[in-house]
Amino acid sequence: MWFKNIYLYRFIEPFTLSGTQLQERLLKNEARAIGKLERATFGWTAPLPSYPDMLVHEQGNCLLIAAKKQEKLLPVTVVREQVAEKVAKIEAEEGRKVGGREKRNLFDDVMQSLLPIAFTRQKVTYAYIDREQGWLLINTSTPTKADELTTLLRDCLGSLKIEAPLAELSISAVMTDWVKNNTSPSRLTLEDYCEMHDPDAVQTMIKCVNQDLATEEVQAHFRSGKVITRLELTWADRVNFILDHAGLLKRIRFLDLIVDEQQSMENETVEEQFVADFSIMHAEFRNLLGDMFVWLGMVVEEGVVAV
Numbered sequence: 073m074w075f076k077n078i079y080l081y082r083f084i085e086p087f088t089l090s091g092t093q094l095q096e097r098l099l100k101n102e103a104r105a106i107g108k109l110e111r112a113t114f115g116w117t118a119p120l121p122s123y124p125d126m127l128v129h130e131q132g133n134c135l136l137i138a139a140k141k142q143e144k145l146l147p148v149t150v151v152r153e154q155v156a157e158k159v160a161k162i163e164a165e166e167g168r169k170v171g172g173r174e175k176r177n178l179f180d181d182v183m184q185s186l187l188p189i190a191f192t193r194q195k196v197t198y199a200y201i202d203r204e205q206g207w208l209l210i211n212t213s214t215p216t217k218a219d220e221l222t223t224l225l226r227d228c229l230g231s232l233k234i235e236a237p238l239a240e241l242s243i244s245a246v247m248t249d250w251v252k253n254n255t256s257p258s259r260l261t262l263e264d265y266c267e268m269h270d271p272d273a274v275q276t277m278i279k280c281v282n283q284d285l286a287t288e289e290v291q292a293h294f295r296s297g298k299v300i301t302r303l304e305l306t307w308a309d310r311v312n313f314i315l316d317h318a319g320l321l322k323r324i325r326f327l328d329l330i331v332d333e334q335q336s337m338e339n340e341t342v343e344e345q346f347v348a349d350f351s352i353m354h355a356e357f358r359n360l361l362g363d364m365f366v367w368l369g370m371v372v373e374e375g376v377v378a379v
Contacts, residue, residue, distance in 0.1 A: 073350065074353060075198065075357075076324050077211055078321040079211075079217075081210075081234040081236055081237075082208075084234065084235060091128045095128045098228050099116075099127065101114075101224055102115050106142040112141065112142060113141070113143075114224060116138065116224070117140040131347060137200065137201075139220070140196045141197070143194075146186055150186070198211045199211065202354065202357075209357065236319065238368070239318060243368065244299045244301055246368055257367045258363075260305055260306070260363070262305065264280070265314070267301050270298050276298075302314050308360075310326070310327055
């Protein structure tokens with residue numbers, strides 16, 4: 073359940089639903105078994121498996137939810153091979169060329185015939201609503217999956233007024249300044265991985281791995297106009313992650329200080345461990361994101377985020 077990524081949204085209006093109220097709304101699109109002739113299904117599932125009927129886990133003014141996607145694995149190459157065989161047979165037996173429309177119809181027919189025997193893959197995407205901070209955090213690094221989850225949530229709620237608070241910031245400029253001048257905000261450590269692009273040649277990408285970013289070799293890239301688009305950082309010796317130019321946090325790792333705290337808790341059941349882990353995680357994210365807003369110049373007064 074520990075998040076490996078953060079795709080962050082901010083609620084434009086306060087989210088006021090309780091866990092019980094949100095549960096009632098999510099039942100509209102509860103996950104179900106995929107049908108024999110369906111390509112995919114997408115719906116809400118229980119974040120805590122020991123409580124399969126509870127689609128919302130409420131804790132510390134946070135509402136944890138989980139969306140499950142099931143999809144049939146049907147390689148296109150397999151379908152094309154069977155279509156090619158059918159086309160060859162028709163042309164041989166009937167002495168005519170098979171047109172484009174007929175090929176598309178054959179493709180659809182083959183797809184439908186193979187779906188019942190295709191393997192099914194499922195993927196669960198976790199997210200939680202932090203009502204205290206007014207945030208929606210999704211454990212994904214891809215815009216497509218974030219859009220899928222927010223679309224599903226919007227369908228259940230009728231309205232979902234959110235925005236990506238970091239999207240309009242020049243995060244690349246901030247990260248470039250940190251590395252170029254070998255400075256970093258309080259409690260933030262610059263690590264030895266980054267990616268750089270040339271704004272005038274978007275296909276040009278330089279990747280520095282296990283390299284001291286203060287070296288002349290790296291500094292030369294800045295003089296040629298390149299900017300940092302991804303940078304590995306460590307916050308307060310507690311959380312390691314990669315920050316990208318769009319404000320996504322990727323490859324999140326919780327470090328020894330947090331692992332020691334987790335292991336020091338005497339949790340006897342899976343549920344107790346789950347509750348403890350989520351409590352630690354969302355508390356760390358509140359503090360980390362609060363600091364990050366300061367680094368990026370978004371906080372205008374205590375507790376208020378400027379967007």
